[in-house]
Amino acid sequence: MSGDIHARLAALPAFPTLTGARVRLREPRTDDVDGVFALFGDPTAMRYWSSAPMRSRMQAEGRLEDMQAAFARGEALDWIIADRRSDRAMGTCTLFRFDARHRRAEVGYALGTAHWGKGLASEAVSLALDWSFRTLGLHRVEADIDPRNEPSRRLLLRLGFRSEGLMRERFFVGGEATDSELFGLLAQEWRRPVR
């Protein structure tokens, strides 16, 4: 498939909504602020995140504005992972660092601890991957994680990503130098997992 990823992003009529059996990926809204703060302000959820936990609700408001602005600029798709029934924000799933020339992007994800271990993040990331390979024509999606983050590692392996190498002490988070493990998934390897 050929075609410029940025042109495809610019041609989207609106922030795409992707609906699965239990979750819906939808656009961020200002009324998601409590859900976003609950997630990004929680030290347990942020244990292996690349930045320190949020300390104020204002930071969550700022994050929501950034999520909307990044879509408007065609730089990222930063979805809210919402409960399909209640529409309440449970987490975020992000496609970012689009590289049109090499048809690749990165994926990131986070879910509130109350929702862990139910396969919800796998469902959400699956929806985003499926959409990105079909609609944007991506050839490769990358993820980089702290190798100690076992749930994240297992999620990626379950979705078909391969571990492609360890970069030592690549981030400083809260004064700690942390390793980064790179994962990659190619379009031809993508097969929606059955749970």
Ligand SMILES: CC(C)(COP(=O)(O)OP(=O)(O)OC[C@H]1O[C@@H](n2cnc3c(N)ncnc32)[C@H](O)[C@@H]1OP(=O)(O)O)[C@@H](O)C(=O)NCCC(=O)NCCS
């Ligand atoms: C990573 C994260 C999104 C996974 O969410 P989740 O909805 O619990 O994941 P799933 O239920 O889809 O499970 C994914 C895999 O992790 C495993 N898993 C879930 N919780 C686990 C835990 N506490 N310990 C070990 N493995 C765990 C599941 O068994 C599953 O593996 P399997 O497919 O081999 O059975 C969630 O832990 C999270 O938001 N963490 C904080 C943010 C973060 O670190 N994001 C990733 C940054 S790179």
